[in-house]
Amino acid sequence: MSRAIAGVGASLAIALALTACGSSPGAAPSAPAPTATATATPLPTPAIEVPIAAATPPPARLPVPPVRVVAASIDVDMPVVPVGVEAGGFMELPVDPAIGGWYRFGADPAASDGNVVISAHVDAPQYPIGPLSRLRDLPAGEIVEVTDAAGEVRRYQVQSVTYYPKADLPVDELFARSGTRNLVLITCGGQFDSRTGRYADNVVAIATPTM
Amino acid sequence: MRKKVLAGIAAGIVAALSVGIPATAATNGNAVLSVLHGIPDTPVDVYVNGALTLDDFQPGDLAGPLDLPAGAYEVALTATDATDDSAPVLGPVTLTLEAGKNYTAVAHLNASGSPTVTPYVNDTSPTAAGEGRLTVRHDAAAPAVDVLAGGTAVISDLANPEEATLNLPAGTIQASVAAAGTTDPVIGPAPVDVQEGVLTIAYAWGSLEDDNLELAVQTITGLHSAPDGVNSGTGGQLAQRDLFLQSMWAIGGLVVAAAVAASALVVVRSRARR
Numbered sequence: 001m002s003r004a005i006a007g008v009g010a011s012l013a014i015a016l017a018l019t020a021c022g023s024s025p026g027a028a029p030s031a032p033a034p035t036a037t038a039t040a041t042p043l044p045t046p047a048i049e050v051p052i053a054a055a056t057p058p059p060a061r062l063p064v065p066p067v068r069v070v071a072a073s074i075d076v077d078m079p080v081v082p083v084g085v086e087a088g089g090f091m092e093l094p095v096d097p098a099i100g101g102w103y104r105f106g107a108d109p110a111a112s113d114g115n116v117v118i119s120a121h122v123d124a125p126q127y128p129i130g131p132l133s134r135l136r137d138l139p140a141g142e143i144v145e146v147t148d149a150a151g152e153v154r155r156y157q158v159q160s161v162t163y164y165p166k167a168d169l170p171v172d173e174l175f176a177r178s179g180t181r182n183l184v185l186i187t188c189g190g191q192f193d194s195r196t197g198r199y200a201d202n203v204v205a206i207a208t209p210t211m
Numbered sequence: 212m213r214k215k216v217l218a219g220i221a222a223g224i225v226a227a228l229s230v231g232i233p234a235t236a237a238t239n240g241n242a243v244l245s246v247l248h249g250i251p252d253t254p255v256d257v258y259v260n261g262a263l264t265l266d267d268f269q270p271g272d273l274a275g276p277l278d279l280p281a282g283a284y285e286v287a288l289t290a291t292d293a294t295d296d297s298a299p300v301l302g303p304v305t306l307t308l309e310a311g312k313n314y315t316a317v318a319h320l321n322a323s324g325s326p327t328v329t330p331y332v333n334d335t336s337p338t339a340a341g342e343g344r345l346t347v348r349h350d351a352a353a354p355a356v357d358v359l360a361g362g363t364a365v366i367s368d369l370a371n372p373e374e375a376t377l378n379l380p381a382g383t384i385q386a387s388v389a390a391a392g393t394t395d396p397v398i399g400p401a402p403v404d405v406q407e408g409v410l411t412i413a414y415a416w417g418s419l420e421d422d423n424l425e426l427a428v429q430t431i432t433g434l435h436s437a438p439d440g441v442n443s444g445t446g447g448q449l450a451q452r453d454l455f456l457q458s459m460w461a462i463g464g465l466v467v468a469a470a471v472a473a474s475a476l477v478v479v480r481s482r483a484r485r
Binding site for chain 2: 042043044045046047048050051052053054055056057058060084085088089090091093097103105119120121122123124125126127128129132133166167169171172174175177186187188189190191192194197198199202
């Protein structure tokens, strides 16, 4: 079966070589005669190209974490630190509302794909009310600047500010790792339940890269 | 080298074609297949259903992932100078691939050192936010082993061709492989990077007797989940301040209303006196 395919392949090669010669007579006098390859026992070649690589871990791209976020129009200028996931599966946050947390399992600002998610407490016991308490007043069209650990500043333009009841927060969309490159700023708002120590809503600002 | 460059280009093209879909996710009705070569010192050609599919496949190399229609495939391994699969060195074996599943077929030595093929199903179900998954497969001509992380056994008595899977917080673990019930490493210790949302599969292959035990690693990305939510306010001061300001406005309004009413009354009374 494959011998037949290989044979067809070889004759096809000859036919192509002949066609090439025929279409430009005398144009390639130095071209080797095709008979040499045709008489050798041909080894088959794969019908499809399959990627092959050494079974070693691919070099992981090191993220460049954001270190500062500035939204001048609402007087926000806060340091940002990497955070992960806290017990219960919620996004981890710095205790101090004046410090933003960057979700380190998602995209960093230099990544080619995925949303950059930065969140901070709106308030916390023993601390002053945080800068993101003014997130709800961030007008669409304003610029938010994110500085990364390499000192690069990226600009994002605010598209929307939305209140979501916490249970309805579209986490898959906001924390998307592909198909989007937005800056997502999250804090809390709405009614506070002093029994649970939690706000009813999340306030979410979405901003798109300006370049 | 050239092959790897080509492979990289091919992978790039595949990635470019499947924007928005993880490269390793099975499309509808298809299965995903990777092939690992874990037989020492024996380059082979791989024939699938009689057609040459992998040319000059080297030990320690991983081919794929290939998106294939579900069904049965006949796989044969031949010497690299074979012109067809009529005289296989291993097989033919039949691999039955189910739609939506992700497989790795491993050519390896069994416990007693004879070549064999084991098809494994890779657990590509979503990982919890902040976690990665580690699967360990024993594909070496060696007795049962324990897998140790930081000196303690996390997988016990794993025999060829068994596998074990752990879901772990993302991070780097110092892993080693030791004969079952012992702690003296036959492989490692080596750092194993458990990446968030990534299935890392570690294969022990080769032969203990021939002193060529090796570790192969395959990664499958895109299993991540988003966090359940964001609890970004625990003090309640903002709500209190809002409430306070609202009530000040309300009180302010009442004061104004009262003032208006009072002055109206004064006007009415002064008119009445006239």
